[in-house]
Amino acid sequence: MILSSGGLNTMYTVLAAVLLGLNLFSRWSWRTKMMAVVTVSISYIVMYLSFPPLLGWPSKDAMPKRFSIIGVYMREPDKLSGEEGNVFFWVVDRDPHAAQPNVPRGYIVPFTPELHARAKQVGAKLKKNIPQVGEQEEADLGTHNVSREQKEGGQKSIKPKIDYVFSDAAPEGLPPKTGEEPTAAPSR
Amino acid sequence: MFWGLAGIVFASLVLAALALNLALNSNWPWLIRLSGLALVGVFYWTTAHSIGPLMGWATTHAMPERFSLLAVHVIEPDKATSSKGSIYLWVTDLQHGRGQYLPRAYVLPFTPELHAKVTDAATKLRKNLPQLGEVDPAPAGGTEYGIKAPNINFYDMPEPLFPER
Structure with a gap:
């Protein structure tokens, strides 16, 4: 998120620098330079108003390495419309050093029957008030998914794909006293 | 989303036009003009890679007038950190028909009234009662990020006349 804001600030700075260079060193008439200033000003406003509709x-980014699941929404493939189907997750990053802790983010993951089945279980457990967590793991696709180029080169290297594993969240332990480590909940 | 991308494309074209004129009409040495064009290329790359990290986070954009509630996440006010709290809603837009199925996340200022309403709605969601949300144009009060909290009412989703395919 910090990089994205920095990128946008860089854009505005580059635009201003280019405009300044034009106004100082180009052979344009003053009317043309004035129009350039007005156009750039309008583009600033347009850019400012353009980003909220994107939020x-x-x-489509990969989900965090460990996350708490707040919501799941599924769209199954539709042969009539040609829609491929997707699984949507709304999650909170469990990394204590995350840029925005405790702020949920929405993700879209391509539909697969296996993921659909697992997401359905997650949704059912969420409705029973059983908090769910997910973890990223690299899936071994096996030799059937080795690319032709890799086979011709005599290699059988396997391209990892990100997969997710879902489980019930561990019950929270007792809150720690000041200066002590948190205690684990006693098993029943 | 279309207008958001259109605006970014427009501003990118403006920058390209300016950079081209800089290269053609200024008295700067060729090295500086070439650097200017390269800098514009870097700008395009940076912008393209900046949009991705922005996606997925909740928006303060106005909510659709009618929506289907998917999930709720509440951050209550915290006096220790001076946090005013926030209410996050994950919804699909029903205003333009059921075709708008892409879920979108919204963030609203925390108010006790809205908190009570979303808590009830979330409870009903857990009981498998789909919830329909309607936004009252008159704002209810509470402000965060300069946005006033809308007045939202939740109802049990009406049964469709015909089952969906």
């Missing part, structure tokens, strides 16, 4: 929609 809130699910991201």
Whole structure:
């Protein structure tokens, strides 16, 4: 998130620098330079107003390494419309050093029957008030998914794919006293 | 989302036009003009890679007038950290028909009234009662990020006349 804001700030700075260079060193008439200033000002406003409509929609990025699941939403493939189907997750990063701890983020993951089945279980458990957590893991696709180029080169290297494992969240232990480590909940 | 991308494309074209004129009409040495064009290329790359990290996070954009509630996440006010709290809603837009199925996350200022309503709605969701949300144009009060909390009411989703395919 910090990099994304930095990237946008860089964009505005680059635009201002280019405009300044034009106004100082180009052979344009003053009317053309004035129009350039007005156009760039309008583009700043347009950019500012353009980013909010992009926010809130699910991201195609990989989900965090460990996350708490708040919501699951599934769209199954539709042969009639050709829609491929997707599974949407709304999760909170469990990394204590995350840029935005305790702030949920939406993700979109391509539909597979296995993921659909697992997500359905997660949704059912969430409805029973059983908190769910997920972890990233690399899936071994096996030799059937080795690319042709790799086979011709005599190699059988396997390209890992990100997969997710879901489980019930561990019950929280007793809150620690000041200066002590948190205690684990006693097993029943 | 279309207008968001269109605006970014427009601003990118403006920058490209300016950079081209800088290269053609300024008295700067060729090295500086070339560096200017390279800098614009870097700008495009940076912008393209900046949009991705922005996706997925909740928006303060106005909520649709009618939506299907999928999930709720509440951060209550914390006097210790001076946090005013927030209410996050994950919804699908029903305003433009059921075709708009892509879920979107919204963040609203925390108010006790809204907190009570979303808590009830979340309880009903857990009981497998789909919830329909409607936004009252008159704001209820509470402000965060300069946005006033909308007045939202939740109802049990009406049964469809015909089952969905």
